Amino acid sequence: MTESDGGRGWFERAGSADPADAAETVTAGTAEEPRDWPALAVERGYVDAESEYYDRLREATTAAARAAAAERERADDRQLLHAVRAMDDAERVANELAERVAEWAGTLFPDAGTGVEGCLDLAERDPDGPVEERVVSLASRVADLDREADELRAFIESRAPVAAPNLASMAGPVLAARLISLAGGLETLAKKPSGTLQVLGAEDALFAHLRGHGSSPKHGVIYTHEYVRGTRPEDRGSASRALAGKLTIAARIDHYAGDRRPELEAELNERIRTIRARAEDGDAGGDGGGSDE
């Protein structure tokens, strides 16, 4: 803001008397110091009386808050859901195409690598003749998809902490987005019991278990979390139950309140420390020990 704005209130910046314009200056304006705006508004002829000033102020602040809240929310969980699905699609297609490229490239380039890595290398080569041209072109599509997946991941990492601050902080942004995606949105995730969140992504195993085949799954996508994967197998059930419990609370806070609660994370860290201490105690532990919250 320029210095000349220092002495100007929100009501003096609007391009017109239109309430939408006034709301915009409430949202976007700044000033270093507050002043006696109600008196200045009368003095400068914006309104006839202070009571009228407060009516206009209410109109403008209400409209501004409503618009700003709606805009910030639009940016939120639905966008994450699409982004994480798109990232998975990009990675899956890149891998599929890379297999095709590897098979084909093997007939032309004896030193051709495999997988997405191999394609990144092939994409840089100068093709000799129309056949190589096709293979190198196909490899460069894989490289593009791989780059797109990276960019989607970066997007998720920047947006998840805004959409779901507690969940993103505790689960990590990508796992947070995956849970939101599997549940179909932050609101539906917030309404699920912790036992459901625990096995989100393990539906096949869960339904096999319900049909009477096999044991119940201990974890779904939360397996990717260090607190599950880094815990010894016999304690993973406890770890994933504890993690799912706290992530469920985090999702509910994010949906219904929206503020950061670092104490929740501290409680989870403490709980996992206790579970992992079983290994050092030489305790047989196992998954049955039921004192998890």
Place this chain on the structure above:
Amino acid sequence: MSDDGIAGDADREPDGSLPAGVSRRRVDGDDRLCTRGEPVYGEPTDGEWRAWDAGRSKLGGMLELGMETGLVGGETALYLGAANGTTVGHVADFAGPTYAVEFSPRPVRDLLDVCESRSNLFPLLKDARRPETYAHVVEADCDVLVQDVATRGQADVAARNRRFLADDGRLLLAVKARSEDVAAAPEAVFETVLAELRETYEVLETRRLDRFHDDHLGVVATPR
């Protein structure tokens, strides 16, 4: 009470220092603090009075414990950390122009419902750590600054928002220990926050709010 530490003494009898517009009434068989206004979340009512639940509101807890808030009613108020409007709705019931700052979009939806029936309540979706983003809207010389923000640096937020407060105004602050440091002992956190606060404010009274809110300290202060 002087500013020489954190009061943890036995409950004092609430005195008659409630602001005009706040009243102790019998609601559902209990003596409750009440204000006059549209109910917000289904709280119990007695005619036009609605109960102010000290367990949901740090400021309600401070009044319930009889802290000398200096509130008389009709103040111009700036409220930081309005959340979904539970407390700021009561403030708007007894105060004059009331500015409600909240940074999270989700609670602002509920806050807007509270504003609906209150012509003196102005919602601002702003970050309380950046007062320059609302100084063009909030008027100078407010009588009272109420702060209940759950972020690290609560003393810093109070210092930055000093500019809105009249020289003889009151800061009514609820310090949440766990927002500053989840691991440290609350007493230690409170001492640190108060020491920083004293650079810009004179602390008039402090009191633990634990009866209503775990690990919270109520602070009444005035600009230095």
